[in-house]
Each structure stands twice: as C-alpha cells, then as structure tokens.
Amino acid sequence: MRAFEYVSPTTKEQAVALLSSTWGETEILAGGTDLLALMKDDVVRPRRLVNIKEIAELRGISFSASTGLRIGATVTLSELLDHPDVWRHYPALVQAARGVTSPQIRSMGTVGGDLCQRPRCWYFRSGFGLLARDQTGRSLVLEGDNRYHAILGNEGPAYFVNPSSLAPALIAYGARLRIFGPRGTREVLLERFFRIPKSEAEREYDLQPNEIVTEILVPPPPVGMVSATYEVRQREVLDWPLVTASVALVFDGQRVRSARVVLGQVAPIPWPSPEAERALVGKAVTEEVAQAAADAAVQRARSLGKNEYKIQLARVAVRRAIQQAVGGGTRR
Amino acid sequence: MAERDAMEMAEYKWPEPERRRLIGKRISRVDGPEKVTGRAKYTYDVNRPGMLAGKILRCPYAHARIARLDTSAVEKMPGVQAVLPLKKVGDEILWAGDEVVAVAAVDEPTAEDAIRAIVVEYEKLPHFVLDTDPKAAGERARPAAEQVEGDPDAAFREAEVVAEGLYGMSLITHCCLEAHGAVVEWEGENNVLVHISTQAVSGIAGQMAGPLGVPAGNIRVKQEHIGGGFGSKFGPDSWGIAAARLSKMAGGRPVKIMLERDAELMVAGARPSYYGRVRVGAKRDGTVIAWESETWGTGGIPPTSPLPVPYVLRIPNQRKRHIAIVTNSGPARAWRAPLHPQACLLTMAALDDLAAALRMDPLDLLLKNIELAGERADVYREELQIAAELMEWKKRWHPRGDPSPGPIKRGLGVSIHTWPGRGHACRCDLTIHPDGSVEVKLGSQDLGTGTRTAIAIVVADTLGIPLEAVRVRIGDTQYPPAGGSGGSTTIGGVSSAARRAALDALDQLFARIAPLLNASPDQLEAWDGRIRVKGDPSRSIAWEHACARLDGMPLTVRGENPGPGELTTAGAAGVQMADVSVDIETGIVRINKMVAVQDCGLIINMKTAESQCYGAMIMGISYALYEEKIMDPVTGRMLNPNMEFYKLAGLADIGELVVHMMTGEKYDRRGVIGLGEPPVISPGAAISNAVANAIGVRVPFLPLTPERVLEALAKKGGSHARV
Amino acid sequence: MEKQHSRAGSLSRRDFLKVSGITLTVPLVIGPRVLKVAGAEVKVFGPGRVPMTFTINGKTYRAELEPRVTLLDALRNEFELTGAKRVCDRGTCGACTVLLDGKPVYACSVLAIEAQGRAITTVEGLMQNGKLHPIQQAFIENDALQCGFCTPGFVVACKALLDRNPNPTPEDLVAGLGGNLCRCGTYVGIRAAIAQAARMQRGG
The missing domain is CATH 3.10.20.30 (Beta-grasp domain)
Incomplete structure (x- = not known):
C-alpha cells in the first residue's frame, strides 16, 4: 500500500469538502473490505482516505409501513440482517445479504460499500484498467480468459460484471439512493445509478468523486408482493456467485400485476430484464411461465468465448428465483 | 550397543498390543495448546531485534529479457538498507513472477516503496501457457519414448469390450497458508542463523553453504512450527538466499522475506497438469487385459515425466506414450503424492468407464481384477468390502445416470490407491535426566501431521512413563539430523529411531537398576511409571527413583533409522468412495459423503492418523471441484493468484466424511508406514466417477466446474444441457 | 525508533508534496495537522507516522x-x-x-x-486466568488443527459465532464459519469442536 493521509470527518459536509473533485486522489473508506485490497494491489492510489464511519447520519436503519425502509450507507450487512422488518418485508434482500457467507465481511462491509465496490475482473485487479486493455488497445477479456465475465450488456468496451450482492434485490424493490455532494443532496433510482463505462475515464456508477452515498431508500412493500433472490454459487464458503437473480412480483389475485427481474454478476451493471418482466405480467406463474421468463431474460445474452455456461446459469437463476418467490411467499 | 545388536536384534520390534498404553490410541497432540492460543511461533512470526523487511520485485511478464535495470534511486532512499539485483541486463525470464531485485528496508511499507522505485525495462518475448492440447504446443511438445509391456495389439484384438476416454486434471498450486520464506541473520563473518519455513530443517544448511560461501556447519537452521508445505518447501529457495545476502549487506541485521500471497501462488510451487486419452480392453466377464494411453501435461519449463499408469493394477499388456509440454506457467514442485492423483484419475476413471461399457458395477470390476494389485490384493479386497458397507454401496449404487426425476442427480464412485511410505533416515538423541524427565532431540519438523506427538507416544510407551514426562525438541540443526518430511516418510523414520533410542536407553537404565532389585537386566521391564521384575511386580522401583540412580549424570542415547529390526515398511493401500449430488441445470457438484478406508501398518496415534485422512479427503474435494492455477493465454500470467478465485473448499463444502483405519495383527506386524500422501490420491478419481455415475456422462477434467459439467452434459446431447 | 520515524515521515511528505494534486478542495498539506472544513476543524493524520x-x-x-x-x-x-x-x-x-x-x-x-x-x-x-477457553480445549480434543496456521482465526471466528448463537445448527455453521479457510483440511474436527464447545458452555 502506498502512503496516504487519513481523515475521519463527523459530518457529511466535512466529508465532501475533504474529497477531491478528481477521481484517484481521494477515496472513501467505509468497511474497507474492498478498498484496502484495491490499494494493496496498487489498483487505486489515493493520497487521502476519508473515513465516513464516524458520520452519525450515515448510520441507522428504520422502517415504516408508509415510507418504507431507510438504510444508512454505513449500515453493515450484519446490522441489515439483524433488523426484523427487513426479514419481514424484504426477503430477497435478506437472501442476497446471507449470500455473503463470511461473518467477517458481514460485520465489516456496509450497504453503501456493497453498492460502490469495484469489479472483481482479474484484469482490472491486475492493473489493466476497468476496460482491461493492453497498450495496443486490444481487450484482454475478449482474447483472454473470460469465464467470469459479462454475458449481457457486453457489447464493449466494458466486459466486467458488477459485483454488488445487494443491488439486484434493491433494484427489484425499486430502491433509490440519496447522494450528498458539493451541490447538496440528490436522489437517484438505484437502477439508474449504475452505468456501463465507455472509456477508462468513467466510473461504473453515477457518482462524482466528491459525492457520497448517504442513504438507501426502499419503498414499502406493495400488497401482494412476493420476492426472492437465487444465487448460483460453487462453494458455500465465501465465494462470488456465478450468477444471481432477484425477483419481486406483485400479484393481483392469481395474476402478476407487475414484475421486476434483476440479474447480478452477468453484466457491467446489475441487469434488469424487461423481457423477463413482460413474460410474467398478466399471467399466473406456472412452470411454463417461469421458464418463458427465464428464457426471455437471456434472449440477448451472448458468450465471450469461455462464459457460455453463464447463460444457462442465468436462465436457471431467474426461473428458480421466480419459483422461490412464489413458493416461499413473503417469508424468507 | 554393539553387544545388544549382536545378541538381541530381535528385540527391536514394536510392543505387543497388550503392552501399548499409548501407541494406537487417540492422543491429543502435545503442541495443541500452543497452536490454539496463538503462542506457537512460525517462521512468519519470528520478529528478531533490528530486523529488516525484505521484499522482491517480480517480473510481470511470462517470457522476457531484461533490457534495463536501474536501482540507483532506491539505494539512496531513506530506510533502505540493502538492494540486491537477482537478475542482470540480458537475463531471460521464463515465467511471470520470477525474481528480479530484492531489497531490505526498515519496515515493510518502506520496502514496498523501494520496490516501486526500481526501474526495469523488459524486452517481451513470446510466451506459451496452454497445456490441454499437445497439438497446439508445436515445438514445445516433447515426446518421451514409448513404453510397451506384453503384447498390447494382440490383447486389444482379443478384448471383447474396449472403453476409450479422455481424462485429466489442471495445474494446481500448494497454497500453503504460511507462505514460503525465511528470516536470516549473520553473526560475524562466518556464522549464519536461519529461521525458515521448511519441510527439511536438517537439509537446508547444506543447500545454503555453497551460495553463501560458508561451511554448512556454520549455518544454524531453526523452525518451531510450519504452516503447511505439501511438498513445496524443501529448499532455501532463491528468496532464502536473497535474505541471507541482504542481511550480509546490511551488516548482519536479520532480514525477513516471506512471500506475498500472489507470489506464493505464482512461483512457490504447482502440481503439474496431466491429461490423457486412455483405452482399456477387457473380456466380457470383466477381466482387464489391455491398456493404452497417451498422456500430456505441463510442469512449466522442465518436461513432465511419464505417469505411473495403469495405476495399482498391473494390466498385463500396455502401451504408453507421453508428451511433455514446456510452458511459461511457472515452476512445478512435488505436490503431496507426486504423480499419483493424476495416474489414479486416469486409471480409475478409465476402469469406471469400462465398467459402464460392460454394464458392471465398478466395485465388482475392481474386485474381479484385484489380483493385478499384487501382494496387497487381499488388503484391497478387505478394504473395498468395508468401504462398501460404510457407503451402503450395494444398496445405493445404480447404473450410470440417476433415473430419479428433478435436476439433482446422485451418484457413487470408487477408487483405490497406494504409496510406499517407508520411514526415512533419521537420528535422534534421547536423554533421561536424573529427575526422571525425558528429552528427545532431532532435527525433524512437524508439518501438522503430529510428529512431536508421535515421538512422545513412542518414547513414553517404551519407557512406561506418562506422555507429559517426555519433551520432544525438533526443528534445529543443533539436534541430530533427520530426513526431510516428504513422501510420507517421517512417521516411519522418527518413530523407528525413537523406539530404538528408548529401548537402548532402557537397557542402560536396567543395567544400573538390576542389582537393586536383585535381578538381571533382562528380567526387568518398564511399566506404568515403574521399573519392575517381569512376573514379580512386587519387586519394583518408581521411575523417578530409578533415574535418580544416574548419579547426577543424564543418560543420552542415539537412536537411528534405518537400524536393526524391521520397524517400518512400505506399501500402504487405501480405498475411497464418494457420494455426490450434481445439479444438472447448473453443473454444481456437492459432496454428500465420502468414505476412506486406509491401511498404514502400525498406527502410532489413531487421532492424528484419522485427521490425515479427513484432511486429505478435504484437500481432494478441493482439487476435484475447485482448484485451478488459471493461466492467461494473453498475458501469460496466473489470473487467480489470490484466495478469492484460487478456490479452496470451506467447512460447508465437504459433506459427511467417514474414516476407517485398518488395524489388527496383520497390519501391526508390517510396522509403521507413512500416511501423508495415500489418502489424498483417490478423491479426484472417486469424485469424478461419482459424477459420471450421477449424470451418465464423464466430465473429463478436474476441477469439475459448472462450466465443464454443463459442457459434458451438452456433448452427451441429452435434454439436460438446456433446461 | 524516533530517528526512523522522522526519516520515513519526511520522505513520504516530500513525495506527497511533489505529487499532490491541484484539484483538491482542501489542499493536501503537512503544515497544520488540523484543517478547517465545512465550518469545523478536522484532524489530518499522516502520511507519516x-x-x-x-x-x-x-x-x-x-x-x-x-x-x-x-x-x-x-x-x-x-x-x-x-x-x-x-x-x-x-x-x-x-x-x-x-x-x-x-x-x-x-x-x-x-x-x-x-x-x-x-x-x-x-x-x-481468549484464555481466562491461565485456563484455555472451552473452544480452545475443544479444538485440541477434537484435533481441529493440523499445521495450525489457520487455527487462531478459526478459534476467534468460533468464539464470535458462539457468543452470538450458543446453539448453532449445522446451517448456522455454514453462515458462521464461512469466512475462514483451512488448507490441511481440519473441518471435521472443527465441526466436532464447536459442537463440544457449545455443549460445554451450556453446561457451564
């Protein structure tokens, strides 16, 4: 790790003032589980770390039936999982958080950090940049080993996958982010927060270098909603899922009134699938309908060479998430 | 001693079962308290006064020549105490991660800063890291001479059923949790103190003497505990020598170089990959008569050797070809049971496919041909039966392809293995102190197998005293030399040397005590803390009182292996079975249960022996399902030199494990046989066979990743591939 | 020690000033170790010791x-x-x-x-009054260790798990010990050890 200076502000205004307006000079330290690894690998080289864990207003978690769930950005995954209202109303979020099978990561890692963590692409982590290109500009992902890379949204030049564990579930629930910066507070739909970078100068999310995510706001669960997250993972021990799918279905009697289907680990962003959603809306969820939605979800998927199997996994994850949501009801 | 050797050689044997109070029992390891409290000091934990941190700059390219090397800026950096180029301009580098410059600085952050300030320019050269296809390797494919036994052509003509298949396993690493490394310091111009993480304490000085230009006797090597070796830690390595040189440059201050995790996985050892096409021919009744194989694989630059196939079963007619593929994948090292897991997979999977072609239960096929295993055939037969009972094989086995509905398919697989495991050369000094305490000293090491505990058990049982009265000191070249801990040779070596030393010490003590008890020395025995007259326990003396008769002079006796009496032999046999579930929609494989039935002659400590088997099965599950040193064709680098994508099995990934150790007179009489390697050999084959049994098709290569499982299902052409 | 401290510190600071960016809202300076930002004083630590x-x-x-x-x-x-x-x-x-x-x-x-x-x-x-913690005792008795390098981490993770959940089910072990890895393969012993430690703690 390179040397840096360390500040620990107690208000978000101080934090923002301490952050640089240029990427790379400063970094926000929350749980540290990703940032310190990036620094040890010399992928990021901040000259100042701004610890935001001492900022009281970024903490806390609350729920009301009228306004929904408010999660402070520095709430840890453990705190999230300890909250009874989260269990009661947001099973897909619980299942997603439980997928982080390390208690150490759960007690360190924050919800804000989970959303802002950087991709695990092995070329990115080896210093070839977010777009993983060599000096001649060719994509190492396309020519190299892309077994864990994107199958959707992979028209290029970005081929990494978004690693967030919670984002698919939060997006399925229609979560918004509250962001604070030099120009004050703004809100963004979580779904719009993530973006596919077109150049090395861009980040994979809509955040200025001197902005911080302060809160995650999840709408109250509509009557008749069922939801679930299904992960395809190789190991039970701490492991990145190969594919995840979160679904939230709102029923009107036997039929689906509205549906959200969001895949994780398949694209440079958490990947909402309007195709899958369309396949569900207006229908009773039979096995055939779940399968049709699953097929629709990967309709536009394409292999980069070594990751064709992920198309199959995505299909299965979507179908099983739907079945789990329907079968498991709103309980976990 | 010569007298005793001449007169009573037959007495160097293991005690009869009724005379074993500790040997073969379940004894907790003596260094357990140190290890569970964090007090145990590993090389990584050695903090010497004035110690400097050493770091190494490594080449990022898989094949390159050094065009420019400038360390001048670094030499002037505050806090930097020594800079040592390990390569010079013009040197060729043959794998990514190879060492270029070493530095020593006042602390780790400063050393890291120094490494970053070194200027190196490389001329990149073409690299090659692919190993699965010999045809793609061009001139990097090096065929070995064909080996033929019997008349394979005639045998294949005679065969009524021939099975053909492709099998193999990827390059994997050792991934020792304690990385390789050393702390080295000079005491004056001529004496060197080395703390090093090693499997061969007694072997290190001799390897460092030449490079350092001091006599081996001036190099003291120490190691209290080691955090894993698995075959990769037998030498000082270039970084150990570098630490010594840096220390000398820094006026003798201790220099610690422990590899970073990425370097540990890139350069500190790998198990060579092996792949092969195999044909096996048999009669309709299952009698196997012909074998043909073409194998290939890589271990980096040195060519891989041909595999010992067919494994265990000596099929009478064979033809074998091997092609070594020379790659820039980095150095290979011995990996727990070198060549055996690969040979085992190629053989046991081929036989399993043959059984499928014959529509036979593979267990029956093995039993049918078990005489081909030679002198250990009866042991395998017995073990196969026990394993079958523990697995309920006959009740639960089904022909290939689990017919039950739903995506989860279950299957069983079986494999057998062997390993020599005779005890290595070893010396120990056993001292009986006048206060009754006993010390054993030897330059051995405890890899986590429980070596200290085993020595203490042997000595305490021989002397008839409690385990706590024996203190075992290992890990220092000031003690008598003992062999390196590789190839399952340690337990046989140290237990035999300790037994001989204890028997000889007892003889000497008996000679002193006999007059007191009005008996001759040969009438005495040591039992339950006393020395007594055989058959007349009323004539006895407490151990402490007997030792007090040593007139204040400790009694020290040297024990050796090899030596008189056959206390250790070779040839362990084992059987393993696996029960797996495969999700045919995702290709995810889960272990439900594994059974290991293992023979290792006389067992010294049942508790740690079972632990070896559990541990080996878990390591086997890990390489069967998860582990792969993933080499990038584009950059030539290892893509997963971390513990995130170099995947090891976790606590919840292993299912239920059952171990059955073979015991009884028939096994005891063979003496002690090593156990480190044998149980790690079969898991790959047993699990691969179980997966084939579950899903009805062979997944050729380990690890059995979802990608590979789905690909095999797709090739099978069934409806499983797409759901 | 003091000497090393100032040396390492001064190097880093020089290095720092040299490369320090100009776009920072608040410049990276070594001078006052307290910065006035957003109307409050914030202490800046490092990059030196x-x-x-x-x-x-x-x-x-x-x-x-x-x-x-x-x-x-x-x-x-x-x-x-x-x-x-x-x-x-x-x-x-x-x-x-x-x-x-x-x-x-x-x-x-x-x-x-x-x-x-x-x-x-x-x-x-973890030891209390020179006595091993029940988890440590259970690790020894169930041979939940081989080389021992992962053992301290596992022992602490087990303590955290039992502190939170004195009666873990096998599923709880998945969630409670999913953040630790062993290379020697001591998981069977660890599973037995944690069951024993849970029993001992309930009894005591």
Whole structure:
C-alpha cells in the first residue's frame, strides 16, 4: 500500500469538502473490505482516505409501513440482517445479504460499500484498467480468459460484471439512493445509478468523486408482493456467485400485476430484464411461465468465448428465483 | 550397543498390543495448546531485534529479457538498507513472477516503496501457457519414448469390450497458508542463523553453504512450527538466499522475506497438469487385459515425466506414450503424492468407464481384477468390502445416470490407491535426566501431521512413563539430523529411531537398576511409571527413583533409522468412495459423503492418523471441484493468484466424511508406514466417477466446474444441457 | 525508533508534496495537522507516522504508525501478538480474524488507525486466568488443527459465532464459519469442536 493521509470527518459536509473533485486522489473508506485490497494491489492510489464511519447520519436503519425502509450507507450487512422488518418485508434482500457467507465481511462491509465496490475482473485487479486493455488497445477479456465475465450488456468496451450482492434485490424493490455532494443532496433510482463505462475515464456508477452515498431508500412493500433472490454459487464458503437473480412480483389475485427481474454478476451493471418482466405480467406463474421468463431474460445474452455456461446459469437463476418467490411467499 | 545388536536384534520390534498404553490410541497432540492460543511461533512470526523487511520485485511478464535495470534511486532512499539485483541486463525470464531485485528496508511499507522505485525495462518475448492440447504446443511438445509391456495389439484384438476416454486434471498450486520464506541473520563473518519455513530443517544448511560461501556447519537452521508445505518447501529457495545476502549487506541485521500471497501462488510451487486419452480392453466377464494411453501435461519449463499408469493394477499388456509440454506457467514442485492423483484419475476413471461399457458395477470390476494389485490384493479386497458397507454401496449404487426425476442427480464412485511410505533416515538423541524427565532431540519438523506427538507416544510407551514426562525438541540443526518430511516418510523414520533410542536407553537404565532389585537386566521391564521384575511386580522401583540412580549424570542415547529390526515398511493401500449430488441445470457438484478406508501398518496415534485422512479427503474435494492455477493465454500470467478465485473448499463444502483405519495383527506386524500422501490420491478419481455415475456422462477434467459439467452434459446431447 | 520515524515521515511528505494534486478542495498539506472544513476543524493524520493508542485484550498499547498500516500488521509487528496470521491479506481466508467490539473482522482489512478506541480481542486474549477457553480445549480434543496456521482465526471466528448463537445448527455453521479457510483440511474436527464447545458452555 502506498502512503496516504487519513481523515475521519463527523459530518457529511466535512466529508465532501475533504474529497477531491478528481477521481484517484481521494477515496472513501467505509468497511474497507474492498478498498484496502484495491490499494494493496496498487489498483487505486489515493493520497487521502476519508473515513465516513464516524458520520452519525450515515448510520441507522428504520422502517415504516408508509415510507418504507431507510438504510444508512454505513449500515453493515450484519446490522441489515439483524433488523426484523427487513426479514419481514424484504426477503430477497435478506437472501442476497446471507449470500455473503463470511461473518467477517458481514460485520465489516456496509450497504453503501456493497453498492460502490469495484469489479472483481482479474484484469482490472491486475492493473489493466476497468476496460482491461493492453497498450495496443486490444481487450484482454475478449482474447483472454473470460469465464467470469459479462454475458449481457457486453457489447464493449466494458466486459466486467458488477459485483454488488445487494443491488439486484434493491433494484427489484425499486430502491433509490440519496447522494450528498458539493451541490447538496440528490436522489437517484438505484437502477439508474449504475452505468456501463465507455472509456477508462468513467466510473461504473453515477457518482462524482466528491459525492457520497448517504442513504438507501426502499419503498414499502406493495400488497401482494412476493420476492426472492437465487444465487448460483460453487462453494458455500465465501465465494462470488456465478450468477444471481432477484425477483419481486406483485400479484393481483392469481395474476402478476407487475414484475421486476434483476440479474447480478452477468453484466457491467446489475441487469434488469424487461423481457423477463413482460413474460410474467398478466399471467399466473406456472412452470411454463417461469421458464418463458427465464428464457426471455437471456434472449440477448451472448458468450465471450469461455462464459457460455453463464447463460444457462442465468436462465436457471431467474426461473428458480421466480419459483422461490412464489413458493416461499413473503417469508424468507 | 554393539553387544545388544549382536545378541538381541530381535528385540527391536514394536510392543505387543497388550503392552501399548499409548501407541494406537487417540492422543491429543502435545503442541495443541500452543497452536490454539496463538503462542506457537512460525517462521512468519519470528520478529528478531533490528530486523529488516525484505521484499522482491517480480517480473510481470511470462517470457522476457531484461533490457534495463536501474536501482540507483532506491539505494539512496531513506530506510533502505540493502538492494540486491537477482537478475542482470540480458537475463531471460521464463515465467511471470520470477525474481528480479530484492531489497531490505526498515519496515515493510518502506520496502514496498523501494520496490516501486526500481526501474526495469523488459524486452517481451513470446510466451506459451496452454497445456490441454499437445497439438497446439508445436515445438514445445516433447515426446518421451514409448513404453510397451506384453503384447498390447494382440490383447486389444482379443478384448471383447474396449472403453476409450479422455481424462485429466489442471495445474494446481500448494497454497500453503504460511507462505514460503525465511528470516536470516549473520553473526560475524562466518556464522549464519536461519529461521525458515521448511519441510527439511536438517537439509537446508547444506543447500545454503555453497551460495553463501560458508561451511554448512556454520549455518544454524531453526523452525518451531510450519504452516503447511505439501511438498513445496524443501529448499532455501532463491528468496532464502536473497535474505541471507541482504542481511550480509546490511551488516548482519536479520532480514525477513516471506512471500506475498500472489507470489506464493505464482512461483512457490504447482502440481503439474496431466491429461490423457486412455483405452482399456477387457473380456466380457470383466477381466482387464489391455491398456493404452497417451498422456500430456505441463510442469512449466522442465518436461513432465511419464505417469505411473495403469495405476495399482498391473494390466498385463500396455502401451504408453507421453508428451511433455514446456510452458511459461511457472515452476512445478512435488505436490503431496507426486504423480499419483493424476495416474489414479486416469486409471480409475478409465476402469469406471469400462465398467459402464460392460454394464458392471465398478466395485465388482475392481474386485474381479484385484489380483493385478499384487501382494496387497487381499488388503484391497478387505478394504473395498468395508468401504462398501460404510457407503451402503450395494444398496445405493445404480447404473450410470440417476433415473430419479428433478435436476439433482446422485451418484457413487470408487477408487483405490497406494504409496510406499517407508520411514526415512533419521537420528535422534534421547536423554533421561536424573529427575526422571525425558528429552528427545532431532532435527525433524512437524508439518501438522503430529510428529512431536508421535515421538512422545513412542518414547513414553517404551519407557512406561506418562506422555507429559517426555519433551520432544525438533526443528534445529543443533539436534541430530533427520530426513526431510516428504513422501510420507517421517512417521516411519522418527518413530523407528525413537523406539530404538528408548529401548537402548532402557537397557542402560536396567543395567544400573538390576542389582537393586536383585535381578538381571533382562528380567526387568518398564511399566506404568515403574521399573519392575517381569512376573514379580512386587519387586519394583518408581521411575523417578530409578533415574535418580544416574548419579547426577543424564543418560543420552542415539537412536537411528534405518537400524536393526524391521520397524517400518512400505506399501500402504487405501480405498475411497464418494457420494455426490450434481445439479444438472447448473453443473454444481456437492459432496454428500465420502468414505476412506486406509491401511498404514502400525498406527502410532489413531487421532492424528484419522485427521490425515479427513484432511486429505478435504484437500481432494478441493482439487476435484475447485482448484485451478488459471493461466492467461494473453498475458501469460496466473489470473487467480489470490484466495478469492484460487478456490479452496470451506467447512460447508465437504459433506459427511467417514474414516476407517485398518488395524489388527496383520497390519501391526508390517510396522509403521507413512500416511501423508495415500489418502489424498483417490478423491479426484472417486469424485469424478461419482459424477459420471450421477449424470451418465464423464466430465473429463478436474476441477469439475459448472462450466465443464454443463459442457459434458451438452456433448452427451441429452435434454439436460438446456433446461 | 524516533530517528526512523522522522526519516520515513519526511520522505513520504516530500513525495506527497511533489505529487499532490491541484484539484483538491482542501489542499493536501503537512503544515497544520488540523484543517478547517465545512465550518469545523478536522484532524489530518499522516502520511507519516502518527501516535496511536489501542485497547487489546483489555490492555493499552501505543505505537507510532503510518495510516497505511493495517491492524493485523500492527498487532504482529509492533505488539508481538502474532496469533493472527497474514495469509491472503485480502479479506478472504480468515486467518487474521480478531474481534472488534465483539464482532469478527479481518484484521488485514482494517486500518490500525481506525481500530483505535475500540475493544480489540485477539486469540491471545481468549484464555481466562491461565485456563484455555472451552473452544480452545475443544479444538485440541477434537484435533481441529493440523499445521495450525489457520487455527487462531478459526478459534476467534468460533468464539464470535458462539457468543452470538450458543446453539448453532449445522446451517448456522455454514453462515458462521464461512469466512475462514483451512488448507490441511481440519473441518471435521472443527465441526466436532464447536459442537463440544457449545455443549460445554451450556453446561457451564
């Protein structure tokens, strides 16, 4: 790790003032589980770390039936999982958080950090940049080993996958982010927060270098909603899922009134699938309908060479998430 | 001693079962308290006064020549105490991660800063890291001479059923949790103190003497505990020598170089990959008569050797070809049971496919041909039966392809293995102190197998005293030399040397005590803390009182292996079975249960022996399902030199494990046989066979990743591939 | 020590000034160690060595460390508390597990500077009055260790699990010990050990 200076502000205004307006000079330290690894690998080289864990207003978690769930950005995954209202109303979020099978990561890692963590692409982590290109500009992902890379949204030049564990579930629930910066507070739909970078100068999310995510706001669960997250993972021990799918279905009697289907680990962003959603809306969820939605979800998927199997996994994850949501009801 | 050797050689044997109070029992390891409290000091934990941190700059390219090397800026950096180029301009580098410059600085952050300030320019050269296809390797494919036994052509003509298949396993690493490394310091111009993480304490000085230009006797090597070796830690390595040189440059201050995790996985050892096409021919009744194989694989630059196939079963007619593929994948090292897991997979999977072609239960096929295993055939037969009972094989086995509905398919697989495991050369000094305490000293090491505990058990049982009265000191070249801990040779070596030393010490003590008890020395025995007259326990003396008769002079006796009496032999046999579930929609494989039935002659400590088997099965599950040193064709680098994508099995990934150790007179009489390697050999084959049994098709290569499982299902052409 | 301190510090600072960016809202300066931002004074630490105070196993420890030093390296290199091990150094393997205010964390992924003012418990702090903790005793009796390098991390992770959940089911073990890895393969012993420790704690 390179040397840096360390500040620990107690208000978000101080934090923002301490952050640089240029990427790379400063970094926000929350749980540290990703940032310190990036620094040890010399992928990021901040000259100042701004610890935001001492900022009281970024903490806390609350729920009301009228306004929904408010999660402070520095709430840890453990705190999230300890909250009874989260269990009661947001099973897909619980299942997603439980997928982080390390208690150490759960007690360190924050919800804000989970959303802002950087991709695990092995070329990115080896210093070839977010777009993983060599000096001649060719994509190492396309020519190299892309077994864990994107199958959707992979028209290029970005081929990494978004690693967030919670984002698919939060997006399925229609979560918004509250962001604070030099120009004050703004809100963004979580779904719009993530973006596919077109150049090395861009980040994979809509955040200025001197902005911080302060809160995650999840709408109250509509009557008749069922939801679930299904992960395809190789190991039970701490492991990145190969594919995840979160679904939230709102029923009107036997039929689906509205549906959200969001895949994780398949694209440079958490990947909402309007195709899958369309396949569900207006229908009773039979096995055939779940399968049709699953097929629709990967309709536009394409292999980069070594990751064709992920198309199959995505299909299965979507179908099983739907079945789990329907079968498991709103309980976990 | 010569007298005793001449007169009573037959007495160097293991005690009869009724005379074993500790040997073969379940004894907790003596260094357990140190290890569970964090007090145990590993090389990584050695903090010497004035110690400097050493770091190494490594080449990022898989094949390159050094065009420019400038360390001048670094030499002037505050806090930097020594800079040592390990390569010079013009040197060729043959794998990514190879060492270029070493530095020593006042602390780790400063050393890291120094490494970053070194200027190196490389001329990149073409690299090659692919190993699965010999045809793609061009001139990097090096065929070995064909080996033929019997008349394979005639045998294949005679065969009524021939099975053909492709099998193999990827390059994997050792991934020792304690990385390789050393702390080295000079005491004056001529004496060197080395703390090093090693499997061969007694072997290190001799390897460092030449490079350092001091006599081996001036190099003291120490190691209290080691955090894993698995075959990769037998030498000082270039970084150990570098630490010594840096220390000398820094006026003798201790220099610690422990590899970073990425370097540990890139350069500190790998198990060579092996792949092969195999044909096996048999009669309709299952009698196997012909074998043909073409194998290939890589271990980096040195060519891989041909595999010992067919494994265990000596099929009478064979033809074998091997092609070594020379790659820039980095150095290979011995990996727990070198060549055996690969040979085992190629053989046991081929036989399993043959059984499928014959529509036979593979267990029956093995039993049918078990005489081909030679002198250990009866042991395998017995073990196969026990394993079958523990697995309920006959009740639960089904022909290939689990017919039950739903995506989860279950299957069983079986494999057998062997390993020599005779005890290595070893010396120990056993001292009986006048206060009754006993010390054993030897330059051995405890890899986590429980070596200290085993020595203490042997000595305490021989002397008839409690385990706590024996203190075992290992890990220092000031003690008598003992062999390196590789190839399952340690337990046989140290237990035999300790037994001989204890028997000889007892003889000497008996000679002193006999007059007191009005008996001759040969009438005495040591039992339950006393020395007594055989058959007349009323004539006895407490151990402490007997030792007090040593007139204040400790009694020290040297024990050796090899030596008189056959206390250790070779040839362990084992059987393993696996029960797996495969999700045919995702290709995810889960272990439900594994059974290991293992023979290792006389067992010294049942508790740690079972632990070896559990541990080996878990390591086997890990390489069967998860582990792969993933080499990038584009950059030539290892893509997963971390513990995130170099995947090891976790606590919840292993299912239920059952171990059955073979015991009884028939096994005891063979003496002690090593156990480190044998149980790690079969898991790959047993699990691969179980997966084939579950899903009805062979997944050729380990690890059995979802990608590979789905690909095999797709090739099978069934409806499983797409759901 | 003092000499090294100033040397390392001055180097870093020089280096810092040289490369310091111009786009920072508040310039990176070494001068006042207190910056006035958003109407408040905020202390800036480093990049050189900073005096730090820790509470480890109930005792107070002091050292001068750069902010970039992890809690793990501070424990091991400054305080001779070498029970926690550095293995993956990237928050994956669990060998460096310690408790921060009773919760399990990877000490390799916590900066020493942020662990100040919190109760740090390492494996060395588990013994009470010279007696092994029931988990430690159970590890020995069930041979839940081989080389022992992962053992301190596992012992601490088990303590965290049992503190939170005295009656773990097998499923709880999946969630409670999913952050630790062993290479020798001691999981069978660990499963037995944690069951025994849970029984012992219930009995006692």
